[in-house]
Amino acid sequence: MTHNQNRSTIIRAAIVFLALILIGKLFYLQVISDKYAEKAARLSIRAVIEFPDRGLITDRNGEIIVFNEDTHDLVVHFPFNRKNFPIEDFCRLVNMTEAEVEEKIKIANDSRFNQKGLFIKNISAQDFARIQEGLFKFPQFSIESRSDRKYKHNVAAHTLGYVAEISRYELERDKEEYYDIGENIGKSGLERYYESLLRGQKGKQFFLKDNTGKLKERYKEGSNDVKGAVGKELKISLDVLLQEYGEKLIAGKTGSVVAIEPSTGEILAMVTSPGYKPDMFAIKNLGKNYTALATDKDKPLINRATTSTYPPGSTFKVIMSLIGLQEGVINTNTRYSCNGGFHIGGLTVRCHAHAPMPNVTYAITTSCNAFYCNTYREILHQDRFENIEEGYNNWKGYLNRMGLGMQLGTDISGEKPGNVPNADYFHKIHGHNKWNYVRIISMSIGQGELLLTPMQMANLAAMVANRGYFYTPHFIRGQQIPEAFTSKHEVGVENRHFTTVVEGMRNVMLNGTGAYVQIPGIDICGKTGTVQNPHGENHSIFIAFAPKDNPKIAIATVVENAGYGSTWAAPICTLMIEKYINRDTVSQRPELEKKMMETAIPK
């Protein structure tokens, strides 16, 4: 008997041993491995998303430009349980064959993100009511309603940008992990730049679901839920009437207009042509329009105002005058002779016929080339400079301070810096410091290597209007404006020199190249530019601001391949100024307005 009693000890030991194995395996499953907790959450919790309305976009007068309408997507939730899925009923609901449904589920599964896939995008209005009514039987599907953009004023497409479904690339780089598949995001322009403000905050309610995908109660009584918030209204500086007017004026031509309020840097209008209407890129229209617009040879998707660059031509003489005066190499009494141009060695920079021996004010008014060739020489070759590089960099410093040769940093992306070459660029061509002003003489009259965007030209006009400073041009208004847009950029030219230059610009309108487009009652100061274009007709350029005292608007217009600055760019600028300042519905110059609106200039 003793022998068998020992066996009770063996039995007890075996029981304890086997129980320890169970406890050990449980420890592995529950404490060491964490993959089960993740799997459980994926299987049993579903976030029900409440998509907030996207913020409205309103113009400087409170006029609504962009608002919303709802669109509906049918989404499918994974892991997909086929066990309790009445596929015949579902096929009837969505009007598809079983094979189509299976195929769509497969596609949704392959591209799923966070356990969710898109089954039908943009359900049509008549399908929506029917599907929503019958969907309760299919808890693994749900309808998500999002806002699509509508346009009360169908203008400023490039500035506003567009909203579209987030790409997989964007999803994977979404550091906040805010977005989900099928959701919309600002793709360009202001919609993109102010995405986080406009989108608001998605509301999230976490629900427990059962093995058929049916939602049960709130997960943890809603303690993990996220409260939604509608998108904030984006107030922008555009004057939508001015914008509309600008688009009409430039229609049929290639080029752009940028108007800025000098005292704030707020952009009043940004027109680019050829362009498109923003509603062509509303979510419901995007698919059918995108490819055609993207492959159009006239490149209507390009925002020429910020990405096309042009030599400034004679408009640059305003800048040259300011630098010359500030450097003290010229003064109001300085006169240079012009015998039909500037001659040195075998080189001639030709000039048109005008009164002899101009001073700086008259040089601006009459746009004398010889005056600026001489001025450029004096600026670059001052006694205090050891070599050409020092002189050149001193000059280039003014340009950089005026925002040339670099991005201004406005609040739509893709802006080009233009071009102001480094001294090294010329060292390479001509040898280290083995060059002088003659080699780069064409820059003195705004030609050659110098390249500016229309927005940079408009900003120069604003800088002159302010007599020596500017604010980074921007669209946001009335909210918490980023500091970048409220800090003053001084360009380093004293106020008194502007009196001389502004006088010259005023005379351009009174008896110079702009005399033909002056408007009674508005003291416009302007400067034309006719830029030689090796590829075709000259580009027509004009910069201006008005009124002369307390300027309200600074503006630049470029019309490609159009000829003289005074023929196209100047009328468009002055019509815009007239519209903005007088706010008349009818122009005092109906003939001019009609000519601008109705003339097409093929590229």
Next chain:
Amino acid sequence: MSEKIYGQSRMDGVTLLLYLILVFCGFLAIYSSSHGSSNFSFDFSTQYGKQLVWIAVSITLGAVLFLIDVRFFEVFSYAVFGFWIILLILVIFLGKDVNGARSWFAIGSFRLQPAEFAKFGVALALARYVSDIDTDMKSRRYQLITAGIILLPIALIVLQGDAGSGLVFFSFIMVLYREGLSGTVLLIGIVAVALSVLTFAFGFLALVAALIIVGGIITAFIYTNTKWLKYLWLIVLVCIGFTKSVDFGFTHVLQEHQQKRILVMLGLLEDPQGLGYNVNQSKIAIGSGGFWGKGFLQGTQTKGDFVPEQHTDFIFTSIGEEFGWVGSTVVIIVFVLLFLRISMLAERQRSKFSRVYAYCVLSVLFFHFLINIAMTINLAPVIGIPLPFFSYGGSSLISFTVLLFLLLRLDANRENELDSYY
């Protein structure tokens, strides 16, 4: 001794307490898995409501046992055994077909599973036969009859199509081991199981190679002893023969879904949507419980009905999910304490009948406990047997309770028993 006043022993309070703890925990688990909400409410038409009725019935029946003369069970043990054997036979013809098995009688909404109660009959018959003073344990006749008492119900239950419940009866080997079954027999059994598993895992040829290599290595050490060598290679040959027959049986006798089930259980085949679905969901539910668990009624998997059979065979998943590793371990410890207590009760019996019966109770409860929990965490194949005192269902709760309470009845009477035999 003879002048003692008999019949004064009391019911063992420790066992009763452990029993009540387990039943209470079981009720919580069923409440959680069949309630489906994290708000507390009560409704008798639900599963937890019915389970509460079964708990009351079980405890009442347990109490009734104390009113019956203790001698009754010993005297009528064969009759009880015979009664359930007859029911096991009848159910094959009259039972309700559930998932291809005919193991339930269904009379209206009342359902009865004789296999659950047959354990009780076998326990009584085994206790009676093994303790019989006329029995010669060395005789071939004794061994055959003992084997018959165990194998007869197994055969009948397998015929019903419920192999899992049949396996339970093999647990009585523990009783026989305690009562003197040769350890060699047990060892051979373990080696046979190990060889089978290795064959499924590595295949017949690999196993033959391994056996020959092991034989060769041992030969290198004992090559001087020709007598041992002979035994060694005889054993190797027998093992190879056994392996071959297992391999043959696996590929030719078992059906494909049975082969798959074994392979899935051994982790040799991934099948999370098919056969492995239950176990996969069970592991996710238990594994997601973490250290402390998600809290009572907070189990996301339990509430979402993700684990099939979660209120019956997979009831442990709701413990694992809602009470975590700590809760699971506490439940396992309470079970182990109960088992150790039963073993202690067994050893303090003076009647052999009582002792054998006690070990029968222990082996049945332990086997259910071990296989059921091991199944939920993928350490054992999915065979549909309940977790004692936890799984939903009247048949299993009543049968386990009666099984245990009869032990308590016998234990309470142990002083009298002494007198009646010596």
